[in-house]
Amino acid sequence: MMFWRCCVLSLVVACGSSPKPATVDLPKNDVAPAQPAPAKPVAVAFVLEGHELWIGNDQTDVSEDERYLGALKPLEEAFAKVSTAGLPIGSTATVITYGEHALVRHPMAPIAKLTAAAFGEQKDYYGVIDRDLVGGVTLGLDELAKVNGAHRVLIVIGDGTDTNADAAKAALPTLAKRAAAENVQVVSFVYKGPLSSPGNLLAAFDPSTLTVNSIDAVGNELEALFDGFTPQPVVARSRNAVALALLVSGAETWMGNDDIELAANDPSRYTGALKAILAALDTSPMTEFPAGSQGAILTYDDRVKTRRRMGPIEKIDSRAFGDQKTYYRTAGNELVSGVRTAIGQLRNVEAGRKVLVILGDGNDTNNEAAKAQLRDLAKKASELHIEVRAIIWKSALSDEDNIIHELDPTVSTAKTSEQLTTQLVAVMKAMR
């Protein structure tokens, strides 16, 4: 699913880009001119669910029995960390919420003026018992249709249901066609609230909708999305520029959950590897690489997620990984899918050196099938001149097997989290 999401997003972004300048012959020295990034402004319509319990009501005067935390507060906190400063000049945004009806809460205005406060307060949503998702999407498209000369993006955030599910199932595919016809890039997130019904109607509008377990994940995705629209400075790209795909297991038990509210003696509490990875990035920031070097972060659990799209390698930092909450309640080990996606991303990058670094427990959900698949991927990596460096770190629940050696026969094993930090720092240093 993530693969297709990336394909669709890349395609739409590419379609919406301004024309690139004519190709320039590479000079004979070791520096190639970089392509200037498109500077077309972006118009964003945030379409947010306004149901009382989804939003949360713990800051209103409800009794203890009726109190629910909800998504608004963490969403505002996450949004406050997302930088829109780098977006092209003239970029705009609007905020629409949907309850019984959809309404424009913050009219289309320069995106720099959009703060977390534009999403409102819990009291604004008290007593909202409906979810007019169809109305919200329709109004979002209507508002974007008024904007000319910009790359249009519709971002839907809600629990993926509608008060009238049958009517929504019929209406959303039509709205998806409208979005495509009007060149609107659609990004959507499903976050289930305390009393949300199961199911995801949004998939009928956006097949790539991303279900998240924490609102922090929405913040990370928005940051990555906006990064993609940020014009990159025209830097000379060295012929030695590095392209790095950092592929990391995203399963909760591998990443760790001891910072989350679990009792100290809870048997499902694990320290995990995330802290060791963050320590490596803090110890050895991704600087001093050849000019124009790029990097991406991908994680794999039961699906592959691009945490940070390919961009300046300096942006591969501890913040880009998020915290343990980002990986809470994730499980699975789709290593092969992760490798395939990472190789796909590296193939499309111009760089003198391409490196795939894999951190995980060395296993796939289906080790039997994965062996042959990893051998094929090793061949593909070799054909594309992609170096592969894998480091195994076993979590408390990891199987003792190891099939990653089919992809990287020189795979190393870190027996402790300190060793994981040291080995990762060494791999990154060797790339410079």
Next chain:
Amino acid sequence: MIASVRVLVACILLFGSLAHADKKQKPSPRPVMKARVVDLEVVGESRIVTVLLGSDNGIGKTWHAKFREGATAKPLAGGEAIVIRVDKRSTVLKTSLSAEQVRANRVVEFAP
């Protein structure tokens, strides 16, 4: 002497029981609880409504639910609802009221 006291006590008891025999037992007040509607779904001809009161508050699956008229304590005509699920903090009901009626009448009362 003892026998006559026994006869006297028996008479008093008999008289007392006869005196109360045809009086109806005064019913103990039934606990009525009210809850706020927080969710509405339209499913076919029915409306599925969630209210914030559940088994933690003593609600059981056999309890009777009825919508009140607006903010008043009057029961809404045709406002009976069927309890279809009781969770800890919430209860899911099915009603034949229209969505508009549910939106206008957001308090449900429960009785065992």
